[in-house]
Amino acid sequence: MSSRMSDSVKQDIKKDERCTGSSVAVEMSSRMSESVKQDIKKDESLIQGKRSDSPEPSCVSMKSDGSMNPPIFFKDTDCTTDLRLQKKKSNITEKSHLEAIFKDLEHKVISLLQNELKRYKKLLSPDYPACSEREVEDEEDQSSVREGVLKITLHFLKNMKHTDLANTLQNKVTPAYQKKLKSKLREKCKRITEGISQHGSSALLNEIYTDLYITEGWSGDFSNKHEVRQIETVSRRPATQETPIKCNDLFKDKSIRSVLTKGVAGIGKTVSVQKFILDWAEGKANQDVTFMFPLPFRELNLMKQKHLSLMDLLHHFFPEIKELRLIDCERNKVVLIFDGLDECRLPLNFQNNERLWDVTESASVDVLLTNLIKGNLLPSALLWITSRPGAANQIPPECVDQVTEVRGFSDPQKEEYFRKRISDQSLANKIITHMKSSRSLHIMCHIPVFCWISATVLEGMLGEAESGDIPKTLTQMFTHFLIFQIKHKDQKYHQKCEPDPQQTRESILALGKLAFQQLEKGNLIFYEEDLRECGIDVREVSVYSGVCTQIFREEFGLHLGKVFSFVHLSVQEFLAALYTFLSFISRNVTEQQTTDLSDLFTKSNMSDFLSCAVDKTLQSQNGHLDLFLRFLLGLSLESNQSLLRDLLPQTGSSSHSKQGTVEYIKEKIRVNPSPDKSINLFHCLNELNDDSLVQEVQRYLNRKDSWCFDKVRLSPDQWSALVYVLLGSEENPELFILKTYQLSDECLQNLLPVIETARKADLCQCDLTEESCRVLCSVLNSKASSLRELDLSCNYKLKDSGVKLLTAGLKNPHCTLEILNLRECMLTGESCRILSSVLSSNSSRLRDLNLSYNKLQDSGVKLLSAGLENPHCTLEILQVVGCSITVEGFATLVSALRSNPSSHLRELHVYWNKPGETGVKLLYDFLKSPHCTLEKIQLEQFFSLTLKKYITDED
Template identity: 50%
Template sequence: MQPSHKHFDQDPAPPPGSTWAPSSSAGPTEIGRDEEDPPSSKETPVPIGPEEPDAHQAQQCPDPGPQTHGMSCDGSRDAQNGGVQFSISAQSQSNVVSNVMNNCNVNSVNIHATFGTNANPNSADKGVSLEEIRNKIKSMLKTKYECIFEGIPKRGNPSSLVSIYTELYITKGESEQVNAEHEVWHVETAAKKTDTEEITVKCSDIFKPLPGQETPVKTVLTKGIAGIGKTVSIQKFILDWAEGRSNTDITFVFPLPFRQLNHFHDKEFSLMGLINHFFPPMADIENIEDYKVLFIFDGLDECRLPLNDNCQCWCSAKESVSLNILLMNLIQGNLFRPALLWITSRPAAVNQIPPQYIQTMTEIRGFNDPQKDEYFRKKFSNDKNLADRIISHVRSCRSLYIMCHMPVFCWISATVLGKMLIKEDSQETPKTLTQMYTNLLLIQTKIKNQKYSQECLVNKNKISELDKKMIISLGQLAFQQLIKGNIIFYEEDLRECDIDAKAASMYSGMFTEIFKEEFEFDEQTVYCFVHLSIQEYLAALFVHFRYINTGENSLNPSISKDSNLHQLHKSAVSMALESKNGHFDLFLRFLLGISLESNQKILPCLLGGNSGNLQSCEKTIKYIKKELEKNPSAERAINLFHCLNELNDTTLVEEIQNYLRSGSPMDTELSPDQCSALAYVLLMSTDVLEDFDLSAYNSTAAGRRRLLPVLKFCKRACLHHCNMTKFLMEPVIQVLQSPNSLLTHLDLSYNKLGETGVKLLCDSLKASSTLQVLGLGDCNLTGSCCEGLASLLIHPLLTLKELQLRGNDLGDSGVELLCRALQEPSCQLQRLRLSGCRVTEKGCASLASALQSNPLYLTELDLSYNHPGDLGLELLSAAQKVSKLETLIVDHCGPCRDKPGLPKCMYSINR
């Protein structure tokens, strides 16, 4: 029976590179295999640790109830109200023995839990010193993680991780949102965000609290796209601990990758049994709960265990239960509450862990610009000139430089450009993704063929028939599994593509960097491509090759074999446009790029063979431009410009650049496709866009919608007078809900949002932690709209500093709703503008009361063009004296202002 596949919300095997490592079960981290070495046989893991008993007594956690005075599932209890504190520490090397409580009753709460019995940090439980056990664990981890194989070096000649490791850009922040976009969009976002002010953290400081954060960090969830460096960050953390460089206060570190835990989904373990299984020296420890321990769970997106938040509560570290219940109770804090947990995941899977169990959310953004340079300089430390040429080249190609935020793409670039730029008068170097990946395939294949085929030495662009067959077979596998959404494959999948498992093992030496096999605990070999982008490239290569050689359209088999290449391209464009999350975006780029003659010359035996390619590509360019004139989503439209770039067509981009240089005259109306070109130009710029004024561009609603993805990459957005209908608000809301948004200022004034629009806006803003200033002046809001706005002011994930509501008929009822939030200490609003909002004495009384209840934040209050009355002014003046309110604006006030609509503000003009 074939195991279930992993899907695209799961990490593939870690790719090569200085910041990447697969989770092997033993020995140094291996990336690549020397082609001269014989293929490794399947390694049969030796069972370690005792077998867990099948039977167990059902463990039930007590429900504390009202009489427990803080008694928790792990037996801890506050030392108050006469309660007992069970948490006992040992100091000055003394032995402390705490009580063992079992099946007893405390304050009507049944206890079935065993507490620590040996808190002396210098001795273990079975006559073996703690230091001896720690040294054994450290030695195991050091052996496993101190080295990383890069490329395909000689076996036994690994690189030291410490010598080549480049610190990654890791940020701290919180977000409950899940981003379902293709991960290449995350990379393009990261290219902008690393230039902004964010809280960054070193890998070794992942458990240190943020400034002002009083609660200790217990559980950290780190997210990051495939190939960004999650696994190697963990590797570096573990190695630094094992070698005593950091986090020396932690007694034990236990890495338990989900990929390995999956093989025990039908087993039962106690916590001690699980630890002993993977770390045999721990058998001499009687109770792990006596020590400070860190569990590291890498690859949540690969987890096949049902992590159910409503699972059975479990508190005992010594009794067995199913693995999913054990892990979930560890995460919830019911089991071994003091333990530290570090979980990593790709973005799409982070919501598997409820946010209430996560103290700190971090994101690995890969390399920022200085770190990219550092990577290449370390990689070519013996040739500074070569490193400089490589850095200069990738900087000159914006699309390549953006992709270099991924460490795996830095490795690809170093592999290709290190060969091509080694001479000053080097051949034409890659400027597009397709050129880069095609050269990578050629270089990796030639490494093997330089030894085995003299014919291939004579013709530098020729590969053997055997290699050609293997590449096409791997391409078929890549394509079939891409369609299914799989990134992990099994022998059954290989056989479907006529790939013999033994042959795949033999050829994996040649394709180590492209195709990786892993041996797991159940002796079943699993396969995956080093990175999703390599799978997408080989899938595109296979589709192109099959058409060139058989005329078959793999994307639409019903099309006649007599059709031309353009029909294949049309099928691919349609498939990509129909995907809401961009699942085929990169595949489409590669397929179109492969069709260019300049790319086919790199590997003519695989990519060439059709004399009509040029005409087909010209037709495809025209077809893409026609599609841009239609109504694709803004994100898919941007990808079509990436496709035009792969086809070396920049006419629309040059046209819009001329438009920008002319000063963007308002009398020139931009068509929707021109708006997409403008968005592409703005997104591909090297700088973060400080200000974006949508009203500055003359276009239709369809055209303006194409521009809205730019909001994600700018800091301040002005959408005045843009007729923000639901059609236009949808992409705005998507940006606000994006965890990668840079937006801090949003002004939607002079749009008729009404109650429906403001409700949509408030719901989306609750997912954003970046917005600080919100402008909703003259938006046709009423008092009832203030309930949603008030909820924003006290939302824990949003810290609004300024709220602009001028010109809306909010009335005293609306102001009263706002004041309910203003009086809360969690509300940190600094500037509130209520000019012309029909506020009277009653509303002023509410504002004065709120200021007195929460006097620390509001510094500016605009009540001009209202009717506060004498008493209202008196109350506000008194509140100002006891608060931090510095500016109180009450000009142009009077009874005439308490009128609905525009006349209240125009009264003095009409006089």
């Protein structure tokens, strides 16, 4: 026995001697005692000359006397006889010595077992708590010994058919497993690589972490937009509309089992998950959670061929809990985290996968995951899934209790990042000012990784006296970033030599080919088979991650396997565009004929090549080529090619007329009906350094007066330019005033993308017709709409037909409109009938309705009252001023409010009507009702005095 084991046993003897009372006769310990005695007898037989067949080495130390025979002394006479006698004595001495050792050992083992069994008996008592953290720490020195005893105990309990007791005992000792798991996750999560491969350095997460803006709910369905456009749209949304939430509070609501967090690539989902885990492992948050199991999809992909049980899967990823055969989620709070649903290469067949309820039953990893998410396996466990927006619909809505969205950096957080990242605050201010001056760069800074890319480039350029042109476009920024990384590889590897141009070119082309092929497949992470498909030798992958250390990453997962990726989707898109451009100008088009973009390589000149790329991008249903096109067009400029020429001397010639491409894009803007596609085309013009269309509309906007486009006939491309300018404006995005531009249905229709991002749309007195109501429906129906208040007052051509068209949007479940002003729109009682159906809808959020100065009359009020008395009605303020309502209408109104005890109505504006004293008395009687929710009634002065008289007389 080792000295450590001996010390441990001695401690157990001392503990045992301190125990009061007689020893408890336990069946298992007596069995163990007999077993030990039998083992001793076997050992005695071995000592008497019987050799063991076991190949295991002796446990006796080579340093102890037990491993040596006494010395032999030779005499001149009777040498043989003396030798035999001496050997016999030696054998007797050794036998006695071993008997004493094993006698002592038997006593200690039995004592240890008895003490442990007493402890387990206490643990199995209903009133006895689980092991405390302190007890776990006290047992640290003997953990391996105690684990062995626990295994033996659990084994015998199960053999004795007491599986329930075995499971209960295992649950009581979970703190020991939790401590190990926390220790492992703390080590794994405490450091972060900010866009750097394994060859680079890392930083402590707690030191550099900047809080991200995370909100409850989802900003809308953007499946037809590139993620950069999604950021651009959401960034204009007023913060007042959102409910921010902290990561550590995701499961504070006890009714929430599963949370789906969406966010575009690189926005900070994985870092948020890492911080969530680290805070738990360090004891800072969510300490009511017993176990936290992060299972990234990128690593689950590596097990898609495996067939195993859920417990086996957890043991595979977390060997620290291998002895934990079951997890009682009723007693223990468990969180499973599935990061990166968009990276999943499993089918996730929720419809057809077999159902599974037993965590010990084997199945494919796909079946395990679908049953976990559906709640068949571990129904009490909490689930957190993260995903890019486009992949989130793989999870059935009924399996998600709450949706959250990671918005990345807000504008103040962008500045905070640069001030933390750049120690020289004067330089940090220069960088912040420069980023704000470029719309495309500033939008991208919502993505933390892009902030790091920009800081990497600009810190060097703005910190030098003669730094050349500072990047203002995305192509310029990424070109400088590529050059910076390649030229600085020597600093990472402590090399003094300049980069080898040939090796650099081969590496970039290989990475570009990988980026190009995987972009078309929609993959952001790659495995060894993906690299082989692109001709990259996985044994030499360090060459690629070495030349571009901070661009291409070779990662070792949290648990197992190698995974490869580019630092961000935008880097992948840039390299894909660079590869496409270089392949075209060098006519290296082999192996390209099978891709969706194969038509590009059949063009004979650069202008046709770029025009074809524009067409291909416009044909994309989800905008996945938008950024790729911007980079491709940017790389066609001589100024950007000159930056790469020193690095890639064989780029060849690509002379063409930039103006031809500019005119082709302008023509596409004129004929393209999609605002989103037009906006991306304006970004393309920006990459080509052409802002002529923007300047045309900017001249009108600079007038700074109402109707700045009055009597101006804008062309379709100019309307698109106006939308592009307004969406990029820093002016108040919450309020849109139509009369600022032009009073017409045409103006409203062309500026719908701007209205969609506003909180309030003021369309008052704009000479609108029912056609405007038709197009406004598209805004009300949109999941992405921010509109909460709509003012259509004093548009005399709307009439009942316009309200009827508007109702289709008001009743849509996605409609978030709360305030609607239809004052003076030439409405009749027919509009009241239509609006009554809206008030009765359980999806309506309307709380403030103004119908003043319309000819509603008593018949209209009667129709409207049907909605007011409906329990689903959420209206809080109703204005029907000057609507020719008599006592009959007042009676109907009061009756409706009386019949709805759950009414939310607080304010009623009814002046300039004809209630008479009888109508006022009806209002007064209603005010005395205990169910009355009205807080404010507005009547003209005469009737207000009458109402006051009733109240005074009553007092």
